Amino acid sequence: MGTKERRKREIEEMRLEIIEAAVQLFVTDGYENVSMRKIAQQIDYSATAIYKYFANKEEILIHLLKHGYAIFLTCLKEGVANCKSSHPGERLNALLYAYIDFGLKHPEYYRLIFVENLHQLQKVMTEEDDRVRGFVLLTEMVMAAMNEGVLKKHDAHMAAQSLWASLHGITSLLITFPDFHWHEKEGFIDFQVNAMIKGLT
Amino acid sequence: MGTKERRKREIEEMRLEIIEAAVQLFVTDGYENVSMRKIAQQIDYSATAIYKYFANKEEILIHLLKHGYAIFLTCLKEGVANCKSSHPGERLNALLYAYIDFGLKHPEYYRLIFVENLHQLQKVMTEEDDRVRGFVLLTEMVMAAMNEGVLKKHDAHMAAQSLWASLHGITSLLITFPDFHWHEKEGFIDFQVNAMIKGLT
DNA sequence: TTATTTTTGTTAACACTGTTAATCTATATT
């Protein structure tokens, strides 16, 4: 009898309902306003019912992070795909812009993943295919750019880490300190990306 | 009669006692474990007594931030002072290293100021002398380096913002993601600082 | 089908959090 299968599916449906409610609360009210009681209220259950489907709030956070990280990877891949050129330098450039764009388009997710919960990133990515993980993507494109002579031949891993650092710097500062007297945004981003590339040339 | 003066001093002493307790809790247990009740316990008062001296917890946080920011500025100034050379390029270099060093030596403070509460920075600095504020210091040294031909003559403000972004990137990533497979720290920092400078040359 | 066991959800409760109101006490002013 498939009763066991059905229950398994029902449990998965309930888990989905819970994280959907959590996502909705997160995008509308921000993470600081996602409480177990509010999630429960949204799906007409008691707060403690959730604990039959998730061990604790952290498990729900992990799902929010996975959700956001999937959007992140999509943005990166789209950004590179939208780059017509097949030149490694151009494609790397497109990736760098795509990273910053993700942050500016999804500031709550960027904050949640890269500012507040970076130490959890391992847990978020364990089930992902290695080849689509963000940093691997970046490293591969750095290597390609080096092989084509666009970048000077350093240690590709270190160069990629340096690029990530600079990308994270401008993205997180623009997001977490919007009231600072920043230079006009587009121009500032262009300047930073150019400086980053030039620094490795 | 100086009774009014004495009370004023006593109030200031009590405020000091409170923020000292808060600082101590912060450096030993981390900010997430600084609660009003724990501060009160440490100085043998009831939790609500604090509210006669501080409007709310945020006011105490501001003092923690000021405390940390003072250490930050001291580190920057010491870093530059310890640089024997009078060459603007060398001095700028020393400032960049001093910034990262502050983050690595005082990760809790770096996190509190530049990761979690950057939006409060205005409140932290309002009473400071303009000329010692961190970003102004950086901008001035960038200008000096430009005038000496060490850096290419861009908009100095934008160049300084770009440097800050890259500094914040590497510092915050090293702090908030210590378990990542970073390149050997010293070498990575050297690489990043060199790339930053080269990017603006 | 009936009896038993397991699972699912609810309410009550615990130990916290920041903060406000009411109250008592010690000091200062008239």
Add this chain to the structure above:
DNA sequence: AATATAGATTAACAGTGTTAACAAAAATAA
């Protein structure tokens, strides 16, 4: 000495994540 003011305390409110005890419903065994 009587009154007003300021200081400190306890009780309480509205939250938080989470655990325990218990009722109802569903799955399994007889």
